[in-house]
Amino acid sequence: MTQTPEAERREHILRAAIRQGLLDPDQALLAAFIDLDAVAASVATLRAAFPSSVPTLHTFAAKANCLVPILRELRTHGMGCEVASPGELAQALAAGFPPDHIVFDSPAKTGAELEYALNLGITVNADNFQELARLDALIAARSTTSRIGVRVNPQVGGGGIEAMSTATSTSKFGIPHEDAGARQQLLDAYRERPWLTWVHAHVGSQGCPLDLMAEGVARVVEFAEEVNISLGRRQVTGIDIGGGLPVDFTSDRAPDFAAYTAHLHKRAPALFDGRYEVITEFGRSLLAKNGFTAAYVEYTKEAGGRPIAITHAGAQIATRTVFMPGAWPLRITAHGPDGALKHGQAVTQDIAGPCCFAGDLLARARPLPALTPGDLVVLLDTGAYYSSTPFHYNSLPDPAVHGVRITPDGHVRFHPLRPAETLEQVLARTGG
Numbered sequence: 001m002t003q004t005p006e007a008e009r010r011e012h013i014l015r016a017a018i019r020q021g022l023l024d025p026d027q028a029l030l031a032a033f034i035d036l037d038a039v040a041a042s043v044a045t046l047r048a049a050f051p052s053s054v055p056t057l058h059t060f061a062a063k064a065n066c067l068v069p070i071l072r073e074l075r076t077h078g079m080g081c082e083v084a085s086p087g088e089l090a091q092a093l094a095a096g097f098p099p100d101h102i103v104f105d106s107p108a109k110t111g112a113e114l115e116y117a118l119n120l121g122i123t124v125n126a127d128n129f130q131e132l133a134r135l136d137a138l139i140a141a142r143s144t145t146s147r148i149g150v151r152v153n154p155q156v157g158g159g160g161i162e163a164m165s166t167a168t169s170t171s172k173f174g175i176p177h178e179d180a181g182a183r184q185q186l187l188d189a190y191r192e193r194p195w196l197t198w199v200h201a202h203v204g205s206q207g208c209p210l211d212l213m214a215e216g217v218a219r220v221v222e223f224a225e226e227v228n229i230s231l232g233r234r235q236v237t238g239i240d241i242g243g244g245l246p247v248d249f250t251s252d253r254a255p256d257f258a259a260y261t262a263h264l265h266k267r268a269p270a271l272f273d274g275r276y277e278v279i280t281e282f283g284r285s286l287l288a289k290n291g292f293t294a295a296y297v298e299y300t301k302e303a304g305g306r307p308i309a310i311t312h313a314g315a316q317i318a319t320r321t322v323f324m325p326g327a328w329p330l331r332i333t334a335h336g337p338d339g340a341l342k343h344g345q346a347v348t349q350d351i352a353g354p355c356c357f358a359g360d361l362l363a364r365a366r367p368l369p370a371l372t373p374g375d376l377v378v379l380l381d382t383g384a385y386y387s388s389t390p391f392h393y394n395s396l397p398d399p400a401v402h403g404v405r406i407t408p409d410g411h412v413r414f415h416p417l418r419p420a421e422t423l424e425q426v427l428a429r430t431g432g
């Protein structure tokens with residue numbers, strides 16, 4: 001069987017991790033890996049897809065992988081950071097992002113959080129009219145260098161995953177653009193607030209086709225044009241197009257930033273004609289395919305004629321996959337104790353996690369070579385929204401996350417991104 005270069009690289013990393021003791025059937029049953037070389041390449045691909053003539057700040061959506069060393073790494077590649085909570089804001093600052101490279105986007109910002117952001121000069125996208133009223137009071141009392149925008153819901157409809165679709169007609173995010181009277185109310189909001197110089201949209205995360213995303217961006221670009229024409233001045237100077245480029249969880253095909261910008265060129269040409277600054281907020285598309293998670297098989301059994309492998313990876317690190325298996329399927333590969341890919345005859349089996357509920361399955365009826373205790377399963381494309389965002393069911397500890405670089409001569413070097421949580425830390429977070 002021939003492997004893709006990506007699969008060969010993963011196997012190379014896995015074997016090194018086992019040799020170096022980062023995976024161990026007694027000590028380290030579960031660990032996640034982020035390929036930092038591949039992250040750098042993804043950032044370069046993102047940059048190359050946008051016209052160099054347009055001043056663009058690419059921010060990384062911290063919720064996709066909030067580990068501070070990852071954020072720091074992205075900063076060294078010249079990125080900014082999009083945050084949506086006080087915790088993410090603290091992580092971005094700890095990672096060393098300058099305030100004017102941070103975008104604060106939560107729908108539930110408190111007055112104190114807004115004040116803090118304005119004092120530092122962090123970019124703020126207001127989610128609703130009540131938040132704008134809060135900003136009025138804060139801005140009357142201080143001068144700020146913050147860029148301030150409004151999140152507009154272009155109401156272009158949802159994609160394939162309802163929970164990820166943020167531009168439906170009834171989405172909780174932003175100010176709806178197409179509701180009766182809303183457009184006029186928005187225009188008035190800009191007219192009354194000369195400091196409102198940005199518009200923001202984020203159409204969805206995963207499951208949204210590129211033309212739907214581009215259509216959403218096109219509507220907010222049109223709105224920006226309408227503001228500037230109707231006010232007779234260039235008040236809106238920047239457009240934040242959000243993130244949401246979907247990831248292919250079925251193959252090693254990388255997210256195609258250039259295909260997305262081609263759609264944007266076609267649907268929203270004014271975005272790139274040089275009159276606007278641009279901010280982007282990609283998350284999953286930069287990290288998902290650059291990480292994998294490995295877990296030992298502890299036991300194997302059979303029930304009702306179905307072989308089942310009980311592994312140490314379950315809902316605690318693959319929460320969405322376990323609870324919404326149809327929307328979030330993961331590719332899984334089977335490896336022997338030395339990390340070598342197993343090649344045996346495929347057997348239809350369930351890949352289960354350690355949690356104490358029946359639905360804790362990473363895959364159902366998945367054809368894979370027969371697994372035995374001491375083997376490993378590898379969950380592909382889990383660099384975003386998986387181990388970095390654990391679920392504390394059954395008081396399972398957060399696993400270690402390791403950064404990886406491979407030297408030109410093939411030597412694998414690991415860099416700690418987050419240590420495995422200790423039992424003492426588990427006790428501490430449960431009031432012990």
Ligand SMILES: *Cc1c(COP(=O)(O)O)cnc(C)c1O
Nearest residue numbers: 061202205243244281282283284
């Ligand atoms: C989640 C989110 C993003 C990132 O979405 P991805 O699908 O990970 O690219 C960007 N902007 C906002 C406002 C978000 O909520």
